[in-house]
Amino acid sequence: MSDTIFHKIIRREIPADIVHEDEHLIAFRDIAPQAPVHVLFVPKQDFATLNDVNEDAAVVVGRLATAAARYAKQEGFAENGYRIVMNCNGDAGQTVFQIHLHLLAGAPLGRFGT
Numbered sequence: 179m180s181d182t183i184f185h186k187i188i189r190r191e192i193p194a195d196i197v198h199e200d201e202h203l204i205a206f207r208d209i210a211p212q213a214p215v216h217v218l219f220v221p222k223q224d225f226a227t228l229n230d231v232n233e234d235a236a237v238v239v240g241r242l243a244t245a246a247a248r249y250a251k252q253e254g255f256a257e258n259g260y261r262i263v264m265n266c267n268g269d270a271g272q273t274v275f276q277i278h279l280h281l282l283a284g285a286p287l288g289r290f291g292t
């Protein structure tokens with residue numbers, strides 16, 4: 179198993195504000211939120227980046243997006259809107275090399291880009 183900070187959270191070796199967990203993934207609040215709601219959805223399978231996800235990418239990424247949408251509906255901000263983001267490697271600013279989906283919401287979000 180890889181050993182990023184997110185693996186330590188999965189193994190409960192460091193604390194996190196966990197909002198959801200199932201057999202496939204864990205979701206917890208980002209330690210440095212970039213929006214009023216900023217939750218990370220992390221698969222329990224090891225993939226450093228999106229480039230490393232094999233033929234099961236549709237399933238792996240689909241589970242993360244589905245869980246994020248379910249959380250948005252459950253928390254009542256799905257209709258107002260939200261953004262999901264997955265950073266891949268250096269130009270995107272990926273800092274933790276276990277794939278994860280960012281869910282950002284809770285206020286109008288600025289446009290993204292360079």
Ligand code: 5GP
Nearest residue numbers: 183194206207208209210265271272273274
């Ligand atoms: P990336 O830049 O790799 O797409 O996103 C990594 C995210 O993980 C960042 O938004 C960062 O704030 C968050 N993060 C880094 N370390 C920790 C931690 O120890 N706990 C939590 N909850 N989030 C973290």
